[in-house]
Amino acid sequence: xxxxxxxxxxxxxxxxxxxxxxxxxxxxxxxxxxxxxxxxxxxxxxxxxxxxxxxxxxxxxxxxxxxxxxxxxxxxxxxxxxxxxxxxxxxxxxxxxxxxxxxxxxxxxxxxxxxxxxxxxxxxxxxxxxxxxxxxxxxxxxxxxxxxxxxxxxxxxxxxxxxxxxxxxxxxxxxxxxxxxxxxxxxxxxxxxxxxxxxxxxxxxxxxxxxxxxxxxxxxxxxxxxxxxxxxxxxxxxxxxxxxxxxxxxxxxxxxxxxxxxxxxxxxxxxxxxxxxxxxxxxxxxxxxxxxxxxxxxxxxxxxxxxxxxxxxxxxxxxxxxxxxxxxxxxxxxxxxxxxxxxxxxxxxxxxxxxxxxxxxxxxxxx
Numbered sequence: 001x002x003x004x005x006x007x008x009x010x011x012x013x014x015x016x017x018x019x020x021x022x023x024x025x026x027x028x029x030x031x032x033x034x035x036x037x038x039x040x041x042x043x044x045x046x047x048x049x050x051x052x053x054x055x056x057x058x059x060x061x062x063x064x065x066x067x068x069x070x071x072x073x074x075x076x077x078x079x080x081x082x083x084x085x086x087x088x089x090x091x092x093x094x095x096x097x098x099x100x101x102x103x104x105x106x107x108x109x110x111x112x113x114x115x116x117x118x119x120x121x122x123x124x125x126x127x128x129x130x131x132x133x134x135x136x137x138x139x140x141x142x143x144x145x146x147x148x149x150x151x152x153x154x155x156x157x158x159x160x161x162x163x164x165x166x167x168x169x170x171x172x173x174x175x176x177x178x179x180x181x182x183x184x185x186x187x188x189x190x191x192x193x194x195x196x197x198x199x200x201x202x203x204x205x206x207x208x209x210x211x212x213x214x215x216x217x218x219x220x221x222x223x224x225x226x227x228x229x230x231x232x233x234x235x236x237x238x239x240x241x242x243x244x245x246x247x248x249x250x251x252x253x254x255x256x257x258x259x260x261x262x263x264x265x266x267x268x269x270x271x272x273x274x275x276x277x278x279x280x281x282x283x284x285x286x287x288x289x290x291x292x293x294x295x296x297x298x299x300x301x302x303x304x305x306x307x308x309x310x311x312x313x314x315x316x317x318x319x320x321x322x323x324x325x326x327x328x329x330x331x332x333x334x335x336x337x338x339x340x341x342x343x344x345x346x347x348x349x350x351x352x353x354x355x356x357x358x359x360x361x362x363x364x365x366x367x
Contacts (some may be wrong), residue, residue: 017079024215034068044280058087080105081122085129193229199223248283256308263298266305273312286319289340293361307353328355
């Protein structure tokens with residue numbers, strides 16, 4: 001708004017100077033001095049930051065224009081609409097006081113041509129001031145909306161950080177609970193069994209020379225208890241270990257999501273069919289091939305999204321990595337693609353690369 005006021009004042013000032021010197025009759029020889037004083041008063045208006053000083057300087061500038069109009073040259077009145085508009089706008093945004101202030105000086109204008117110019121400048125000032133106020137209000141609303149969006153974004157970041165912290169705490173608590181459960185299970189089952197076996201072996205040692213038959217029975221019981229304890233340990237560890245297919249697809253999804261976060265890509269991982277048929281070796285090949293394909297996508301494809309799909313078909317395992325990048329009409333096999341083919345060929349599979357729509361790498365392996 002202040003920049004608008006300065007610009008309009010300069011335009012009108014140049015117009016009034018030209019009008020006073022080239023159109024109006026008998027210009028005063030002191031016009032340059034009076035115009036410079038007016039410019040100085042306006043500079044004070046825009047230099048002051050205190051509201052009271054700004055209003056005082058605006059009143060002084062308008063009174064100065066009135067005195068110059070009455071005692072120096074009537075053309076100075078053409079500068080009053082902008083000064084009056086700025087003064088009234090600093091106190092009120094209502095239209096009626098603005099209209100009264102801007103058109104009151106017409107009562108002291110006797111020259112019709114000067115009156116016409118004054119009314120024209122006053123109307124132009126009202127129109128431009130309305131546009132400036134409207135744009136200023138729009139900017140203020142946008143800034144308020146931007147501040148609100150920043151505050152909301154900060155809240156979301158804080159909430160996300162809190163959720164991440166909660167997830168970390170939950171994972172840590174889950175690990176502690178799992179350790180506690182495993183410790184209690186081993187203590188209650190294996191620990192008691194081994195303690196019983198140890199007691200019987202100690203008794204057999206004592207009775208070995210006095211009652212060999214009883215000592216043999218005790219040792220046989222201890223051996224049986226030890227076998228049961230070992231079997232219990234094996235079952236416990238087996239129950240703890242997740243299935244191969246779960247490990248494979250979870251590791252693959254974690255690797256793809258980590259890649260997407262590093263390169264700023266949207267990633268998706270889906271699977272279909274009986275993925276429990278995939279062996280650990282085949283999961284290793286799929287993981288390595290997907291990693292290599294993702295690396296190429298991040299370096300050369302200029303893509304924004306990557307899709308990874310693992311399917312178990314009738315007699316084949318199919319793993320596809322597809323991006324939405326620029327693709328490649330002619331595919332030149334580098335070390336990465338050659339390495340993928342060699343890994344897959346070791347289990348009787350093959351690799352197909354296609355660059356017609358984006359870039360895709362398909363790994364096919366038999367059961």
